Amino acid sequence: MASEAESSRDTDTQTAIMEATYRALCEHGYADLTIDTINAEFEKSKSLLYYHYDDKDEILLNLLGYLLDQxxxxxxxxxxxxxxxxxxxxxxxxxxxxxxxxxxxxxxxxxxxxxxxxxxxxxxxxxxxxxxxxxxxxxxxxxxxxxxxxxxxxxxxxxxxxxxxxxxxxxxxxxxxxxxxxxxxxxxxxxxxxxxxxxxxxx
Amino acid sequence: MASEAESSRDTDTQTAIMEATYRALCEHGYADLTIDTINAEFEKSKSLLYYHYDDKDEILLNLLGYLLDQxxxxxxxxxxxxxxxxxxxxxxxxxxxxxxxxxxxxxxxxxxxxxxxxxxxxxxxxxxxxxxxxxxxxxxxxxxxxxxxxxxxxxxxxxxxxxxxxxxxxxxxxxxxxxxxxxxxxxxxxxxxxxxxxxxxxx
The missing domain is CATH 1.10.357.10 (Tetracycline Repressor, domain 2)
Structure with missing residues (x-):
């Protein structure tokens, strides 16, 4: 049960990151997008973003995959x-x-x-x-x-x-x-x- | 007559710069293109390129105009x-x-x-x-x-x-x-x- 709750929390975090990335991308465009500008749209701590992703391209590729999945x-x-x-x-x-x-x-x-x-x-x-x-x-x-x-x-x-x-x-x-x-x-x-x-x- | 010869020399230089830019662009792509990589394709001195253009975008915009003129x-x-x-x-x-x-x-x-x-x-x-x-x-x-x-x-x-x-x-x-x-x-x-x-x- 604990792992199910954890997994659901992980999914929520992923969704929140994807939504923050989407907003930051629309606002700043690719060239000016940084993990910091995504973080500014994201309520959780920046260290969480760095924990999940190495660089902005990794986040953006995940965003594309996420949009295509949907x-x-x-x-x-x-x-x-x-x-x-x-x-x-x-x-x-x-x-x-x-x-x-x-x-x-x-x-x-x-x-x-x-x-x-x-x-x-x-x-x-x-x-x-x-x-x-x-x-x-x-x-x-x-x-x-x-x-x-x-x-x-x-x-x-x-x-x-x-x-x-x-x-x-x-x-x-x-x-x-x-x-x-x-x-x-x-x-x-x-x-x-x-x-x-x-x-x-x-x- | 002197000014006609000068003007023809200017045109030759411009054409040589455009041809060098074209070759450097094809070889390196936009992201890796610098005035130095254009210069490597260009026989004249680098200072001449800097004299003509402030940055690579100015050269590339001129190249687009040159190609469209032709x-x-x-x-x-x-x-x-x-x-x-x-x-x-x-x-x-x-x-x-x-x-x-x-x-x-x-x-x-x-x-x-x-x-x-x-x-x-x-x-x-x-x-x-x-x-x-x-x-x-x-x-x-x-x-x-x-x-x-x-x-x-x-x-x-x-x-x-x-x-x-x-x-x-x-x-x-x-x-x-x-x-x-x-x-x-x-x-x-x-x-x-x-x-x-x-x-x-x-x-």
Missing amino acids: FTVEEAVDPNDDPDIQLRTFIEWLLPWSIDGDEREFQIALLELRSQALSNEAYREQFTRADALLKGAIVDLIEKGIEEGSFRAVDADRTAEHVLSTINGAMVRRHTAEDESAVRTTRKGLEGYIESYLLPDNG | FTVEEAVDPNDDPDIQLRTFIEWLLPWSIDGDEREFQIALLELRSQALSNEAYREQFTRADALLKGAIVDLIEKGIEEGSFRAVDADRTAEHVLSTINGAMVRRHTAEDESAVRTTRKGLEGYIESYLLPDNG
Whole structure:
């Protein structure tokens, strides 16, 4: 019983560290993030953070794993909606028509972490997993739509990779170039693609 | 005449600095790049580099501007080809089916510079210009194809933004996740999109 209580206390501590890391990352961005800035968001003692993690990358890699463990497609879409609506809602969730405040800061922080993957294999592993999860979710939505007759019998894998790359590219462009219209025009292009390519002619 | 000779010598020096910066960036990546590593590629004295530039970001921003000044679509495509072939060749140029060696290193370095744009306005300006140039080139190719009857009368702007975002996203995914098949499947998806969306039914 004691060990169960200990284990639950450990889980609570881990969750609290992950939440503090998330807040600190959004606030400071990758470059200015330190164990001290995470600690400032974390109620427990700093020595506890140092006890758990060697450096900020170890904490951030754990945060990515934690966020991916929590991901479910139901977080983003209502499974009772038509597949067409679910796909559009999922796209809006990943690539919102407009983005501000915390959501904007979080996307920028995520892209900063993604850029670490250019030279760091441990980050690359997490983003490989992230892409596989998102792609899998899009494949499932498309396959369900094909089964139900809402979508034409397209190659689900190919369509999902195309959609995910388009979303990724528009997200990067949104935060690294001063042309918000590029993102909105891409969204319109993506919606036109779904209409002309996925929906049946009588759809 | 003296001032013309001086000006030509200045241009030669600038070009030599840009070429040395390009080589050093490909070799060392952004994080490990210093004025000293650029100097190691540069035949002239280091003091000359310090005379021209305050820090590595100033040199790198100049390199981006230099590369963009040099960009012409003819570098990538043969204007005598059919618009359909030109568009596919341009996509292959930006998002090669396979990538290795210097080309791979250069794309990774470019993405490292692009990630600076997440927090640095001067980089953001250069990538805004880069996206506008590439988008303009794709719009021109599509409009020419529409004029010549090779493409359907699609919205060139929307199609170009969609294609450019897809290419950007696949490029980022290629270098930040371990799934080369995602890039190739995206390429196939993009080619399917061109066939079903741009080419006339009898094409």
